Amino acid sequence: MVNMKLAVLFPGQGSQKVGMGLDLLDKAPLAKELFYKVDSITGRKVSEIFLQGPENELNQTKNTQVAIVIISVLLTLLLKDELKKKNLNFTPNACCGHSLGEFTALWFCGLLSLDDLIKIVSIRGNLMQNSPDGSMAAVLNLTKEQTEDLLSSDDLKNKIVIANYNSPTQLVISGERAAIEEIVPKVKSLGGKAIVLPVSGAFHSPLMNLPSKEFTKELDKLQTSSNINIPIFQNVDGKPSTDIKQIKEKIKKQMTSPVMWTQTVNNLAGAGINTVIEIGPGKVLTGLVKKINPDIICYSICDYASMIDFVLSNNSLVGA
Secondary structure, three states, X not given: OOOOOEEEEEOOOOOOOOOOOHHHHHHOHHHXXXXXXXXXXXXXXXXXXXXXXXXXXXXXXXXXXXHHHHHHHHHHHHXXXXXXXXXXXXXXXXXXXXXXXXXXXXXXXXXXXXXXXXXXXXXXXXXXXXXXXXXEEEEEOOOHHHHHHHHOOOOOOOOEEEEEEEEOOEEEEEEOHHHXXXXXXXXXXXXXXXXXXXXXXXXXOHHHHHHHHHHHHHHHHOOOOXXXXXXXXXXXXXXXXXXXXXXXXXXXXXXXXXXXXXXXXXXXXXXXXXXXXXXXXXXHHHHHHHHHOOOOEEEEEOOHXXXXXXXXXXXXXXXX
16 A cells, blocks of 8 residues: 555553453463463453453453453554564554553553553552542533533533543543533433443543542653654644653643543544554444544454454555
8 A cells, every 4th residue: 555654543441341352362372371461460360351251340440441451462462473474564653542542552652561561550440440439421413612511501610521532523521420410411402412431430530630649659660661663642632752751741641631532533644644453352443533534544453353354454554
C-alpha cells in the first residue's frame, strides 16, 4: 500500500468478556507463560477469571484491567512472531490507547517493561475499584454542546463532567450517583439516550482525586525507559508525545481528566495516519474510529483467528 501510515490502538475497560484468551491458550505456548505471569504478579488467579468466569468477577475493575492488558500484550507478541516468520516488519508510526489501553501503549512504545505494566495496572485497577462512590453513563445522539448545556444547569453544575469524548455522537459522563440518575430522563427529553454503566466509581472525574494522588506515588516509583520507539498520542489532550517527562506528567492527570478520544483520532489523521489496528479484546475502538473519520482504514485483532487472518492478508501493510 502506497504512503500507508499506521497506528496501533489498545482497548480499555468494557472490552472484556469471559472466555477471552481460551483460543490463545490452545494455539500459543506463550499464552500459558503470560497467564502465569499475571497471576504471579497480582497474587491471585486472574487468568482463571477471564478464561472461565464468572462474569461478575471479571467485571470487577481490579480484574478487568489486568485481564484486558494481558490479552492485548499477548496478541501483540503473537502478531510480531507470526510476521517475523514471514520476514516481515511491524513498524507502526504511532500508538495510543483508550483510558486503560494507554498503559498498554506505554509498554508498546518501550516506556514500560511487561512486569511493570502488569504491576502498575493492577495497582490502578485496585485504586479505581475502591474509589469514592460515583457513577457513569454513556450519552448517545446528543451533541457535545447539548450535553455541556445540561451539565451547566443549576441542579447539575459541578456534580457531573464529561469523562470520554468517544465520538461526535457518543460521550460518557461521570460524577455523583444521584446526579447521574437525575440526568437520564433529561437526556431522553432532548432526543438522546443515556445508559448507566456498570462501574464502581466516577472515573475520569474530580471524584478520582484521592485515588489519582495515590497512583501518582506509584508512578513515581517506576523505572522508565529513557527512550521510546514511536510517539504515543495521549488521552489527556489527544496530542502526540515523545518526551519522557511530558508523557509521565500527562499519565498522572489521566485518572481525573477526560479521555479525548475524538480529538486523538482527529490528530492521528492530521499527522497522516490513514490506517489503524486495534489489538486486544473486542472491536470498540475501531467502531469509534469509523464514526469519527470514515476515511481511516480499520483492522481489529481480537483473537487468534483475526490475528492469523491479518498476517495472511496484509503483507504490503506491514512491509518487507
